[in-house]
Amino acid sequence: MIVHGYYATTMTNKPIEVAMRKKGFRTYSVDLPGLNFQDMRISARIVAERVDEVCAKHNVEKAYMVGVSMGGLIGLQYIRKEGGATKIERFATLGSPFHGSPIAPLGRLISGFTAHA
Numbered sequence: 001m002i003v004h005g006y007y008a009t010t011m012t013n014k015p016i017e018v019a020m021r022k023k024g025f026r027t028y029s030v031d032l033p034g035l036n037f038q039d040m041r042i043s044a045r046i047v048a049e050r051v052d053e054v055c056a057k058h059n060v061e062k063a064y065m066v067g068v069s070m071g072g073l074i075g076l077q078y079i080r081k082e083g084g085a086t087k088i089e090r091f092a093t094l095g096s097p098f099h100g101s102p103i104a105p106l107g108r109l110i111s112g113f114t115a116h117a
Contacts, residue, residue: 001054002029003047005069005095006036013068016094025064028054036070044077044084051078051087062089072096 002013002020010029017027030050032043051063065088067075072093078084079091 001047001051001063001065002027003043003065003067003071003075004029004032004036005067005071008036008069008071016066016068020066026058030071032071032074036074040070040074040077041081043074044082047074047078048082048084048087051084055087062087064088064090065092067091067093067096069095070097073098 002010002017004010004012010031013029017029020027028050030047032038032046036043051065055061055063065075065084067073073096075084075088075091075093076096079088
């Protein structure tokens, strides 16, 4: 599962998806609507639905997850607060702002976005 970041789409992570497929992984992206401007708790619930869907489709209990940028924080929210700890075997993040981001205030101005843990 690949979770994209803030102000992004699934196409943003296409190079990661292609590289992972070349290594033999089946890849699925989580499409977060509206360029992922919504509350991260909503995004984490969307991730939960997608993980459940893909696991059921392949009759597996767990998946690997890669969170890119804000997608890493959303993945962590899913794992810690939305039941994902039992569904995710491995979790990796790329460029996730675990200590905040200097552009976060700009995002709040543009979209009214507020991150909640």
